[in-house]
Amino acid sequence: MRQISMRDAINEALHLEMARDPRVIVLGEDVSGGAGGTSGQRDAAGGVFGVTKGLLPKFGEDRVIDTPISESAIIGAANGAALAGLRPVAELMFADFLGVCFDQVFNQAAKFRYMFGGKTSCPIVIRAATGAGMNMGAQHSQSMYAMVTGVPGLKVVVPSNAYDAKGLMLTAIRDDDPVIFFEHKALYPRKSDVPEGDYTLPFGEANLVREGEHVTVVAIGRMVSFAEKALDALAADGITADLLDPRTLSPLDDETIYESLDNTGHLVIIDESPPRCSVAADIAGLVASNAFHSLKAPIVQLTPPHTPVPFARELERAYVPGPQAIEAAIRKMLKESRAAS
Amino acid sequence: MSLPRDLLLRAYRQMKTIREFEERLHVEIQTGEIPGFTHLYSGQEAVAVGVCEHLSDQDWIASTHRGHGHCIAKGCDVQGMMLEIYGRRDGLCKGKGGSMHIADMTKGMLGANAIVGGGPPIAVGAGIACKIAKCGNVAVAFGGDGSANQGTVFEAMNLAVVLRAPVIFVFENNGYSEHTGASYAVGSGDIAGRARGFGMPAETCDGSDFFAVYDAMAKLLKTARAGGGPATLEAKTTRFFGHFEGDPMLYRAKDEVARHREQMDCLQIFRDRVGKEGWLQSAELDAIDTDVMALIDSSVAKSRAAVPPSASDLLTDVYVSY
Numbered sequence: 001m002r003q004i005s006m007r008d009a010i011n012e013a014l015h016l017e018m019a020r021d022p023r024v025i026v027l028g029e030d031v032s033g034g035a036g037g038t039s040g041q042r043d044a045a046g047g048v049f050g051v052t053k054g055l056l057p058k059f060g061e062d063r064v065i066d067t068p069i070s071e072s073a074i075i076g077a078a079n080g081a082a083l084a085g086l087r088p089v090a091e092l093m094f095a096d097f098l099g100v101c102f103d104q105v106f107n108q109a110a111k112f113r114y115m116f117g118g119k120t121s122c123p124i125v126i127r128a129a130t131g132a133g134m135n136m137g138a139q140h141s142q143s144m145y146a147m148v149t150g151v152p153g154l155k156v157v158v159p160s161n162a163y164d165a166k167g168l169m170l171t172a173i174r175d176d177d178p179v180i181f182f183e184h185k186a187l188y189p190r191k192s193d194v195p196e197g198d199y200t201l202p203f204g205e206a207n208l209v210r211e212g213e214h215v216t217v218v219a220i221g222r223m224v225s226f227a228e229k230a231l232d233a234l235a236a237d238g239i240t241a242d243l244l245d246p247r248t249l250s251p252l253d254d255e256t257i258y259e260s261l262d263n264t265g266h267l268v269i270i271d272e273s274p275p276r277c278s279v280a281a282d283i284a285g286l287v288a289s290n291a292f293h294s295l296k297a298p299i300v301q302l303t304p305p306h307t308p309v310p311f312a313r314e315l316e317r318a319y320v321p322g323p324q325a326i327e328a329a330i331r332k333m334l335k336e337s338r339a340a341s
Numbered sequence: 342m343s344l345p346r347d348l349l350l351r352a353y354r355q356m357k358t359i360r361e362f363e364e365r366l367h368v369e370i371q372t373g374e375i376p377g378f379t380h381l382y383s384g385q386e387a388v389a390v391g392v393c394e395h396l397s398d399q400d401w402i403a404s405t406h407r408g409h410g411h412c413i414a415k416g417c418d419v420q421g422m423m424l425e426i427y428g429r430r431d432g433l434c435k436g437k438g439g440s441m442h443i444a445d446m447t448k449g450m451l452g453a454n455a456i457v458g459g460g461p462p463i464a465v466g467a468g469i470a471c472k473i474a475k476c477g478n479v480a481v482a483f484g485g486d487g488s489a490n491q492g493t494v495f496e497a498m499n500l501a502v503v504l505r506a507p508v509i510f511v512f513e514n515n516g517y518s519e520h521t522g523a524s525y526a527v528g529s530g531d532i533a534g535r536a537r538g539f540g541m542p543a544e545t546c547d548g549s550d551f552f553a554v555y556d557a558m559a560k561l562l563k564t565a566r567a568g569g570g571p572a573t574l575e576a577k578t579t580r581f582f583g584h585f586e587g588d589p590m591l592y593r594a595k596d597e598v599a600r601h602r603e604q605m606d607c608l609q610i611f612r613d614r615v616g617k618e619g620w621l622q623s624a625e626l627d628a629i630d631t632d633v634m635a636l637i638d639s640s641v642a643k644s645r646a647a648v649p650p651s652a653s654d655l656l657t658d659v660y661v662s663y
Contacts, residue, residue: 025473062473068503073496076462077469080480083451084401084470103493107456108463115442116452117435118658152659176661 003191009162010051010127010183013169014089016198018059021087024173027065028074028091028127032056035066048093049129049188071101078124079109087123087173095128095144095182109178110153121176125169130158130182131222131272132309132320141309141316143221143273148180149249149282155179155203156249160224162192164247167201175203184222204251208260212240215266215330218257218283219245223270229323234330241268241330249279257283258291265296266337268330270321275303297337302329343620344555350621352394352551354629356386356608358419359410361637363582366409366426369641370586376428379440382410384549384581387607388513389414391554392481392574395562401449401467401480403460406441407580408453411483416448423640429647436650437658451480457518458491460484461510465497468506468571477566479507487518489532498539498571505570509561510536512575513548519584520592536573548578549605552614579605 004012018024031052033045046053056064067074071092078090092098098105105126112122132141149156155177159165165183172179209224210231219227224245231241242260246252261267267287271280280301287299302321310316343349363383369375382389385407393402393414404411412422417433425432426440433443444452451467454460464482471478488494489512501508512532516523524530533543542564546557554576561572579601583590590598615621657663 025469027469065469065504068496068499070496070500072493073462073465073500076459076493076497077466077500080401080403080451080463080466080468081470082466083446083463084467084480086470086473088466103456103459104462108454108459112444112452113660114658115434115438116444116446117433117437119434120444120446121661155660 001193001195004162004194005189005191006159006162006165006183007049007051007188009166009194010169011053013166014052014055015058017170017173018055018063023085023087024089025063025065025081025086026052026055026089026091027067027078029067029069029093031091032064032066047091049185051127051183052091071097072104075101075104075126076108078126079104079112079122082122082124083112083120089125089127089173092126092128094140095130096139096142098128098144098147105148105180106151106154110151113177114153122178123176125172125179125181127181127183129185131184131186132316133186133222135311135313135316137311138308145180145182145249146273146278146282149279153178154250156182157203157247158182158221158249159247160221160245161187162190162194164201164207166194167199168247170198171200171203174200182221186222190225201247203248204253205247206253206256207245207247208256209243209245210241212242212264214239214264214334215241215268216257216260216264217241217243217268217270217330219243219270220249220279221272223272223321226321226323227270227326230326230330233323233327239330239334254283254286254290257287258294261287261291261294265294266333267295268300268302268326268333270302270326272320273303274306275301276306278303296341297333300329300333302326343618346621348394349615350625350629352390353611353626354633355390355414356551356611357629357633358636359386359389359413360608361633362409362413362419362423365637365641367582367586374645375426377439378585378587379426380407380585381580381582382407384601384605384607385513385515385578386410387551387554387611388511388548388576388578391551392511392558394555395558396449396481398447398449399476399478401451401464401471401478403451403464403467403480403482404453405460405483405485405488406453406455406457407485408441408443412443412450412453415450417443417445417450419636420640420643423644424647427644427647428649429644430650430654431647435654435658437654458484458488458493461488461494461497465501465506465508468501468508469504471507472504479509479562479565481509481511483511483513485518486512486514486516486523486527486532488512489527489535490518498536498541498573501571502540505568507565507568508571509558509565510571510573512573513578514575515578515580517580517584517592520588522592533573533575541571541573543573543575545575545577548576549607549610551607551611
């Protein structure tokens with residue numbers, strides 16, 4: 001099968017769905033780019049990460065809308081267009097910019113359906129680049145997904161590879177609820193097998209990336225590939241794991257985690273966001289409440305420290321849980337568990 | 342030039358309905374039967390009606406925390422609204438929204454909104470939908486003088502100009518944002534001037550005069566419906582009650598409300614005008630008053646007797662799936 005990058009996979013999903021459904025529009029800063037420039041060239045950016053490249057020439061200015069740098073207006077306009085019958089895909093550029101439009105996300109989009117007695121829905125997708133690893137500093141590198149996962153009414157998607165990203169994006173646009181779609185910047189160029197044409201992946205179904213017997217590893221977004229590297233190293237010593245990629249944090253497929261723990265009894269959660277009130281902490285809490293008796297050892301949450309994302313290469317490398325830290329954490333856990341039993 | 346008789350009669354009925362709805366709520370709130378807190382629109386009726394008389398169900402409005410008047414003027418069911426404000430299961434939003442979240446998409450009503458400055462970006466989105474559909478429909482963003490100080494509103498205004506979206510920003514300058522005077526909080530004091538700074542036409546009008554609002558809106562809508570982009574209307578008005586029910590209004594001179602009720606009552610101003618011009622007979626208007634009183638009476642009586650939502654309603658309408 002052909003291999004394409006996550007950037008191209010999402011781009012392909014947008015092309016497919018815009019061609020299929022005339023209600024789909026794309027809006028945001030530089031989604032096309034070049035408007036008002038001196039060269040006269042349009043589609044000059046196609047999104048700062050190139051994810052929306054080629055949409056403007058194909059679908060025109062009515063449906064591919066370059067906006068000023070006005071995040072509240074971008075997300076608010078997406079909300080209003082959705083209430084009026086369109087299916088907007090709004091690009092927030094960096095997930096950190098949730099900070100300048102959070103009202104439209106959690107007071108407006110998330111609550112319309114409930115506040116209005118179920119008489120409407122708000123089918124928007126908010127695309128946002130997420131994550132550390134590119135030395136972009138504290139305001140362009142965060143993993144903000146816990147903040148929106150905690151809001152009833154929102155759905156939250158964090159793909160870990162190109163194949164999932166395409167199928168999840170097509171599901172997201174067709175979903176009638178507001179969806180926040182976090183795209184890890186470091187994964188944009190990463191290639192994997194991606195079929196051409198239309199396919200969707202369901203929300204709320206974790207992907208069992210690998211099967212094993214000693215430990216259950218739950219990893220989110222970019223952490224999935226790091227966990228795979230760690231498990232490759234551990235395989236030499238006969239240590240194997242169920243590697244679960246939740247793919248969507250809301251809804252969350254917690255049942256699959258409990259089922260895996262039935263077999264392994266050991267849980268390691270790897271999350272790129274800070275430790276307090278994180279998705280890792282949430283999953284640990286759910287497991288403690290619902291699958292406590294499956295556990296043979298304390299749950300390990302492998303996260304960055306409780307700090308902003310640093311800038312310097314050395315500091316950022318130390319911040320993000322990497323393959324070696326994951327490998328070490330799993331070895332330590334199993335060793336202590338054996339010693340205790 | 343006179344407006345058609347049926348329009349004049351309907352406009353009066355709408356304004357009177359809003360007035361009685363609000364004056365009655367002011368009374369009923371004292372009984373403690375109505376949950377939460379409520380922001381009344383009495384005094385500003387000519388703005389909602391002067392604007393919405395130009396709109397069809399296919400035009401959109403985004404409203405505010407002080408939204409009852411906009412809802413009624415846009416055609417929301419009065420009984421359904423009263424039930425909602427009482428928190429009843431058969432309310433317009435099943436008792437899940439309340440006073441500050443009344444919405445009805447079938448009437449083009451995008452929702453009251455409890456966040457000051459929350460509505461205008463949403464209205465721009467609805468305006469974008471109208472523009473794409475090339476149907477000549479528009480969206481109206483209502484806001485107060487308080488919202489004229491929110492950055493989200495400026496973002497919405499600029500975006501509407503950039504996209505030439507058919508959006509009318511209506512600022513109801515009632516002189517107060519909560520407990521603070523507009524003379525203090527609105528830097529230039531000139532909201533319409535701010536709008537012109539964004540590159541859109543803007544009018545200022547007497548918000549107590551239905552005809553002034555109606556005429557100004559007609560002018561601005563003509564351009565917007567023809568694809569000329571957004572416009573702003575600043576209507577100078579007053580509210581007859583506090584920011585919310587229970588507000589002791591320590592910030593207003595003791596005689597201010599009484600004076601405004603005497604001099605700025607849009608219903609009286611309307612009556613005087615149509616009488617003087619000989620457009621309508623006072624007996625016709627009295628008959629409407631009687632109708633409206635009966636409607637409000639029965640809405641309150643039915644709402645008091647109506648059942649609340651059941652516990653199972655708590656867990657529905659969060660997502661499409663539940």
